[in-house]
Amino acid sequence: MSDTLVRDYLQTQGLRLSADEVHMAHLAAQAVVAMGQAEIDRSVLWGGVGGVVPSDYLPQDEETEKLLKQVFMALDSAWERSGARSAAVYLRLREAGVLLGLAQRGEAAEGLLLLDEETGWRHLASRSAQSGWLNLADDVARWLEFDELRGAAHAGSGSQMALPVTLENGMVLGVVYVEAAEKNAFDAAAQTAWVGLALALAEPLRRLAGEDEAQEDGHG
Template sequence: MIKAAIADYLDTQGLKLPADEVHMACLTAQTVINMAAAEIEHSLLWYGAENGIALADELPENPDNHALLRQLYLALDSLYSRCANTDAAVERAAIYLLLPANVPQHGGQLLRLVAQGQPLEALLPVDEAACWHHIASRSAETGWLNQVDDVAQWLALGELQGEQHRRSHSQLALPIYGQDGRVLGVVYAEAARPNAFDNDNLAQWVGLALALLPLLQQLHSQWQPPPQPSTEENHDQ
């Protein structure tokens, strides 16, 4: 089943990556997720107010969500750490949840769940205007992977807007979606050098994105309205 999901993702996104490498990366991430027993400092999972945004204000703080955040954190940390001190190193990385439209106040926006490295935005709008300012918003809006190999060039061409982009030289945003194609979240990473996301590196990030799908599905399920019981009307003769 996972091999079919990998083939579909690669085909849909037009990626010429070795499926076996993506499969191994996905299995590695799944192993970390399934064995995620290490306790993480509370403040690392449930970050406090950042520009007025506190995670617990957007995501209900309960044991189930805490366990999901721990799994997300450790999966991202594993890849971030493996990339450190190599040509594949990233300075910033995050997993964003696309809040359902029915969530009060910030529905339809990207909420940062967990992150590694230097600070990243806690909340990102998802609309046509935001797509020019952040490729994570663009991936959430369109469902397409966005890879920026030379940030300076994209800025010069007007494909990106905003001085915040000058903090990095490469960027990557991978949409996370299920069989129905509905985007549930985005994996985002920034690197200090151009062309940081070569095929070997990209395969690792695609594998991570695929492994995260069940976790984001569980997070999304808590906002789904309960199914309405079916009733049959009985008519007296």
């Protein structure tokens, strides 16, 4: 099942990566998620992203804390190996029409992103959540120049990538968002690692979102 999931994701997202290598990255990230037992200060788990705290949107109970720990540990493991400037994991809250930041590493990230056209122009995570497609800006300055991305907040960014986290049918559960200071920072090896994380986060994000495993409406 895992191998099929990997190949379907790569095909859907138009990624020309080694399925075997992505599969290994997926298994490695899954192992971190499955462990999820390290002691992490509760202020880290519940402190939120960009001043937005998860407890404003999610129940502050033991099960949610366990899932938040899994998300944080998996993100932390990927980020530590990546050399990226910053990374964040967002949960899509369909009824609220927002992306909620669950965890971040590196420089500060936005904690709450609307799922509307305006926000999609200024943040690739919102764009990927709305479309279900991966967005990769290898040269952010050129994206800004050609009006493919908007906002002064991107001035110090060289590369950005937003990877949708989905159910098998394509329903978007959230987004993994990564920034690097350099242009062309996300080569095949980097993409492989981050895709592995996005695949591994599907189960904890599904449970946090309260989505059933079998939905019929695809990206919706």
